[in-house]
Amino acid sequence: MKNISLLPPEIRVKEKKWVKQRLFIFVSVAVMAIVLVVYLSLLFMTATVRSQASSLERQRQDIEAQVDELEHYAEMQERAEEAEATLQLALGNSPPWDFLLTELGVSMPGEIWLSDINASFEGSDGDDEDNGAGEGEITIRGWGKRHEVVASWLQKIEELDGLYDVRCQFSTETAWDGNPAYQFEIQANLESGQPLEQMQEGGGLNELARN
Secondary structure, eight states: OOOOOOSOHHHHHHHHHHHHHHHHHHHHHHHHHHHHHHHHHHHHHHHHHHHHHHHHHHHHHHHHHHHHHHHHHHHHHHHHHHHHHHHHHHHOSOOOHHHHHHHHHHHSOTTEEEEEEEEEEEOOOSOSTTTTOOEEEEEEEEEESSHHHHHHHHHHHHTSTTEEEEEEEEEEEEEETTEEEEEEEEEEEEOOOOOHHHHHHTSHHHHHHHO
């Protein structure tokens, strides 16, 4: 069965134009919506990139500040090393006096009295064949109640690190405050600076304390 429109031709033409207009409006709105979505997406991405760029810039500034600080500490470390090298050059390889005197004091029997201790040491500048070794001598004078006490201490001194060629120059019977005593003089050669850790590992103070 065939449909027959009873509308006048002018109305049908207007209806077709209205349909086309509505379609055009719908397409335009859809395109504008797509453009708006794309614009908002780009805007969000731009803001994100700017935020990340700002964060990276702050990190870069922090790193540069840390590098400057580390350079400052590196300069201080270099100066400290130069000062230590200068001090070592000035001192040479001198013996560790405090450790050596402590060992002498710990090893000394109660029946020994000292009158004086003299020591001399000439360090080297490190340019000789001895790798900076120096030479020196220590002289110990005093009194002991008995000759055996002096001899016993002499043996202990021979075991001390930092000393070699230990010898008793004399041990003479005399009097101390009206009582019999033995006046003595002990000499020994000094070794050039030996690290304190090596002296302790070799026995040194701890071993003497046990004796």
